[in-house]
Amino acid sequence: MSVNLTKPQMMLHQMVTDFADKKVKPFDMQIDKDRDYPKELWEGIVNTGFLGLTVPEEFGGAEFDAIASSQTVYDLAVRNASIAFTLEGHYKTVDQVIKYATPALKEKYLPQANHRIFGFSSTEPQGGSNIMGNTANAVKEGEKWILNGNKTMITNGGLAEVYCVLLKTSPNELSCFLVDEDMPGFKHGKREEFIGMNGTPVGEIFLENVVVTEDHLLGKLGQGVEIGDQAHYDARILMGAIAAGIAEHALTIAVDYAKQREAIDTPIIQLHSIQTKITEIAIAKENAQLLYQEAAKLKVEGKPYAKVATMAKSYGSRASVIAADHALQVLGGYGYSREYPVEHLIRDSRALQIAEGSLEKMMIEITKEVVKEREE
Numbered sequence: 001m002s003v004n005l006t007k008p009q010m011m012l013h014q015m016v017t018d019f020a021d022k023k024v025k026p027f028d029m030q031i032d033k034d035r036d037y038p039k040e041l042w043e044g045i046v047n048t049g050f051l052g053l054t055v056p057e058e059f060g061g062a063e064f065d066a067i068a069s070s071q072t073v074y075d076l077a078v079r080n081a082s083i084a085f086t087l088e089g090h091y092k093t094v095d096q097v098i099k100y101a102t103p104a105l106k107e108k109y110l111p112q113a114n115h116r117i118f119g120f121s122s123t124e125p126q127g128g129s130n131i132m133g134n135t136a137n138a139v140k141e142g143e144k145w146i147l148n149g150n151k152t153m154i155t156n157g158g159l160a161e162v163y164c165v166l167l168k169t170s171p172n173e174l175s176c177f178l179v180d181e182d183m184p185g186f187k188h189g190k191r192e193e194f195i196g197m198n199g200t201p202v203g204e205i206f207l208e209n210v211v212v213t214e215d216h217l218l219g220k221l222g223q224g225v226e227i228g229d230q231a232h233y234d235a236r237i238l239m240g241a242i243a244a245g246i247a248e249h250a251l252t253i254a255v256d257y258a259k260q261r262e263a264i265d266t267p268i269i270q271l272h273s274i275q276t277k278i279t280e281i282a283i284a285k286e287n288a289q290l291l292y293q294e295a296a297k298l299k300v301e302g303k304p305y306a307k308v309a310t311m312a313k314s315y316g317s318r319a320s321v322i323a324a325d326h327a328l329q330v331l332g333g334y335g336y337s338r339e340y341p342v343e344h345l346i347r348d349s350r351a352l353q354i355a356e357g358s359l360e361k362m363m364i365e366i367t368k369e370v371v372k373e374r375e376e
């Protein structure tokens with residue numbers, strides 16, 4: 001661990017690992033198969049205060065920082081990546097409400113973030129990478145905004161009740177609005193048939209003449225791209241933590257299996273080729289962890305963290321797929337079987353190369369930062 005946890009963070013870490021061992025770990029494969037969380041697990045997530053982890057104390061939350069939230073997401077991802085992904089979608093959205101909402105909107109919605117799931121919505125059916133090509137829009141009428149459009153692929157879409165949505169407010173301008181599923185004209189659409197992260201619904205919403213007051217605008221008019229970027233950077237720290245968690249999960253499965261599986265009268269862990277794979281998984285996990293922890297530390301210290309957060313997700317998203325693939329190979333035929341928990345780690349980790357900015361887009365961003373640093 002590259003960060004030193006404070007005493008409250010240590011206590012949180014202990015509580016999360018106890019919870020995850022009892023309520024998450026036993027259901028890892030069931031969550032993947034059922035495409036849902038067991039009722040008891042979900043009630044535990046809500047009742048134990050996971051949703052309010054980052055909500056400021058004045059709004060009833062626990063006000064933990066990015067070091068604690070990423071540690072929590074990691075601790076859960078080691079047992080099941082999907083539940084960690086659900087919280088990632090919630091935390092990064094709550095972060096933007098904390099940063100950009102008016103005092104009145106915070107007063108109304110942040111207490112609700114302790115028990116209602118939030119989601120961040122940018123992608124539309126015609127494209128996710130090119131957000132200026134979006135068509136969903138907000139039009140001002142007197143003191144109100146009228147919102148219209150179709151948004152897709154929202155992490156927690158359907159499960160979330162509150163959404164931060166990027167909408168066109170003029171042809172070259174995006175702004176961010178907070179909408180509630182209870183508003184007339186708001187409808188949930190279909191859930192995506194994704195191959196992994198199966199506990200987390202990823203779905204669409206429809207806005208049909210949804211009317212909101214001025215204070216549902218987050219930040220300033222036209223600040224949508226900045227808020228979307230900010231949501232990505234906050235999310236990428238957590239995505240890095242999920243990637244490291246998946247790699248750790250793969251490592252545990254591979255080591256446990258290799259110690260008991262025999263070939264030529266010796267456990268396969270004695271074989272050089274197996275040791276190579278276990279070493280690669282361990283290095284992948286360690287590197288992924290160092291990167292997201294460094295990004296979280298920079299965020300907590302109030303330093304720029306966008307580049308390292310993007311590196312954490314960029315590296316972690318590839319490292320976790322490779323780690324899961326090595327683990328599959330260690331388990332041989334059983335690794336390829338749905339009866340063992342390795343194959344879903346590959347499907348889960350693959351999502352991390354697309355959600356919160358595709359690998360290709362992140363590489364462009366990192367290169368831009370690296371070039372800029374050398375010109376300064």
Ligand SMILES: Cc1cc2nc3c(=O)[nH]c(=O)nc-3n(C[C@H](O)[C@H](O)[C@H](O)COP(=O)(O)OP(=O)(O)OC[C@H]3O[C@@H](n4cnc5c(N)ncnc54)[C@H](O)[C@@H]3O)c2cc1C
Pocket residue numbers: 089119120121122123126127128129130152153154155156194197202351354355356357358359360361364
């Ligand atoms: C599990 C999951 C969860 C998601 N959660 C959310 C969410 O919570 N909220 C949300 O708004 N969206 C979410 N998304 C959508 C995600 O953000 C988009 O899938 C992503 O931005 C890519 O957009 P796209 O799928 O439309 O692909 P496209 O934008 O059509 O891209 C297709 C391919 O072209 C590449 N490409 C596109 N433009 C460029 C470029 N300029 N330079 C280089 N390569 C490029 C992409 O990298 C990709 O490989 C989620 C997606 C997944 C899989």
